[in-house]
Amino acid sequence: MLHVEAAIASGARHDIEKRLTGKYYTPYCVSDRLAELSMVGDRIKSVCDPFCGDGRLIVSLIERSRSEDYLKTLKHIVLFDRDAVAVEEAENNVRNALRDVSRSDVTVESKVVDTFLLPITERYDLVITNPPWEQLKPDSRDQVADSSLYKDAIRDYSKVIADSFPSAATSKKRSVGGYNINLARAGAIAAIEMTEIGGQTLIVLPSTIFCDQVSTEFRNNFLSSVKVDSLEYYPAEAKLFKGVDQSFVTISAQRGKRTGPFSLTRYKSDLSILDQREHHVECLSDTIPLSIGGREQKLIQEIQSEHPHLSCLEKDPRYRLRLGREIDETRIAESFTESNRGIPFLKGRNVNRFSFVDDGLPRICPETKKIPRSVSYQRLVWRDVSRPSQKRRVQACILGPGIVTGNSLGVAYFCAQDPELLKALLAVVNSLVFEVQVRSILATNHISQGALRKCSVPHIAFEDVSVRSKLAYLVDTISSSGFSPEIEVEVAKSYGLNRDQFFELLAPFSKLEEREVNALMERTLWV
Known part of the structure; x- marks a missing residue:
């Protein structure tokens, strides 16, 4: 991430790397829930987390296999992250989890790399991840000494991502100041492209990209590339990410099919279920009404x-x-x-x-x-x-x-x-x-x-x-x-x-x- 290096070199605020990379690890209750949504059977031979952090998402998968006949065909685990310390921790955590369930036959491969810059040459049966969520744009609170160098680095990095993941860009005519790349959108598309046809993608994303007016191209691309099986919504009031009050979703999807009706679950702040319904997608680029229940949505449709x-x-x-x-x-x-x-x-x-x-x-x-x-x-x-x-x-x-x-x-x-x-x-x-x-x-x-x-x-x-x-x-x-x-x-x-x-x-x-x-x-x- 070119802009991160530029910011650090310019003596920015102490937590600049965390802010720019969206480095907020998935709560354990969410990683465990994702593991519950993963495929059961003999199809999973390879698993990858392209933004692995400390590896907890894959650890949750492995721990699930302790109580179920699960991942019995798994042979290969791959971990990617730009943070060398995190990658080392992730590999240790995953190896320890494998050891605890007596799976010495599974190989673990890790690599310190910016996944957004990585050519996608291999695909995996299951991709499970929580990509960074940041919008690529300068902020005066970043306290960067050389702001012109910083802004140039953001623009250069944005251009690279836009070339690789066009739908990561803000919808046409809606960008502000020319900064239009959202890393969550890019990470979601990257995760899909790393998944085998017929394989499963499990992902944590900010809910905004499914509800805002600037992500229409992303939604159209994402929902036409995968068949969403379930989408689960967590409100900001749950405060599951330390220091960040933001609503988010988890998605289970299969690559290679277009999204049709899927299960939509909404949680309360205490993580009990608020409601659960089948959601029908009429237009792939439309917003998904995550803050509205099924009965209210039906009435709204009648009004409109x-x-x-x-x-x-x-x-x-x-x-x-x-x-x-x-x-x-x-x-x-x-x-x-x-x-x-x-x-x-x-x-x-x-x-x-x-x-x-x-x-x-x-x-x-x-x-x-x-x-x-x-x-x-x-x-x-x-x-x-x-x-x-x-x-x-x-x-x-x-x-x-x-x-x-x-x-x-x-x-x-x-x-x-x-x-x-x-x-x-x-x-x-x-x-x-x-x-x-x-x-x-x-x-x-x-x-x-x-x-x-x-x-x-x-x-x-x-x-x-x-x-x-x-x-x-x-x-x-x-x-x-x-x-x-x-x-x-x-x-x-x-x-x-x-x-x-x-x-x-x-x-x-x-x-x-x-x-x-x-x-x-x-x-x-x-x-």
């Missing part, structure tokens, strides 16, 4: 079959909705001014549900920063950054003309400039029914324009004057808490949902308080 996507409001000449962002926040402080001629500047952290905080906003000098024309409109703005674990992910409000927003906020406005239209849109976007659709699409920390465009909106909320006026009135009279059962129920009814259906859609919102659920279920609201 009956109502237009938000993007339709962009195309409809009656509304001419516009979505976008306003100014880049990079080094934004350099454009601040004390002059009253400056334009007040709002960031994502200032925005709450249905309101924003405008005390002491800094001002942008219009001579040093181009102010977009959208500032003259009344706009709906929403926070771009929002963690999946938050009680409510969508945080939106209405912003009047004359205030400019940074790119930590998304912006939407109607060219028609009808205040009631915008308030109706705010009621819909901030609603539980809209947000459950967002959650079904995303598992990342970003609420993208692309995700919102794919969510359906109730056409009656915009076309029926009485419904639109009622939603606008409810937005005007909402309390400072930002919670309104009246708005939630009115929007739900606009979608055509009844009380029981709405209750089912509340399942993903585990942080709603009992009193809030009771208020939402108040029967008088549903008359």
Whole structure:
């Protein structure tokens, strides 16, 4: 990894190698579960972990054979990693595990190598691995002295990986700053390519690459190259990786067939099973709804079959909705001014549900920063950054003309400039029914324009004057808490949902308080 050497040589922070290589070892409970998912029978003659770390994944496989007639045909184990110390530890651990189960007939081969640069000339019956998860991009927190050399090394390494694993790159037109290689995507493709046709791949991956808008090419390539048998989802709240709160998945797949229906299991934070269902893949590049249960997903599909996507409001000449962002926040402080001629500047952290905080906003000098024309409109703005674990992910409000927003906020406005239209849109976007659709699409920390465009909106909320006026009135009279059962129920009814259906859609919102659920279920609201 060229950039790692460049960073270390430049005297970066002490843990730079761990950050850049995504060096977080698989929890033992997960490695044991992967071993349970491995093939049983006489087909496994060779096993490889191309990103072996301390070898624990293969050790779990060997330990499983202690209690089962398993791996009886195994003859060869191969371990790869760029970390020489880890490779030595892995080989010792694997040899000790083999000795414990009296398998002196199995050969162990290890090699210190960057697997991403390794020509794939051999394939194995079983590949089990947890590749690095990092996005290849510079970070000011890396504290690299020679940043230009560091950035050049990242670009050079990225080009090598992109040439070998094209679908590791961020989907076209979605890369930021030209840095578009994700090592988890590259590692997944490498693992597949190292697996024999008909062999099995067992892999640990961040859940984001199956739920985000930038991994469409990866999903299409991955799911067309293997038949996924099972996918198991672990929430960030489980905190299984020390120091990293991130949701992840384990996948069991066979190479050489295309993915069809597969078993999808979701775990709770205590690792008990939340739900289990058969998931049907319609389009290989589509996101997989990992944060949504089967019943909710079925309701979402019904909603989206009956109502237009938000993007339709962009195309409809009656509304001419516009979505976008306003100014880049990079080094934004350099454009601040004390002059009253400056334009007040709002960031994502200032925005709450249905309101924003405008005390002491800094001002942008219009001579040093181009102010977009959208500032003259009344706009709906929403926070771009929002963690999946938050009680409510969508945080939106209405912003009047004359205030400019940074790119930590998304912006939407109607060219028609009808205040009631915008308030109706705010009621819909901030609603539980809209947000459950967002959650079904995303598992990342970003609420993208692309995700919102794919969510359906109730056409009656915009076309029926009485419904639109009622939603606008409810937005005007909402309390400072930002919670309104009246708005939630009115929007739900606009979608055509009844009380029981709405209750089912509340399942993903585990942080709603009992009193809030009771208020939402108040029967008088549903008359």
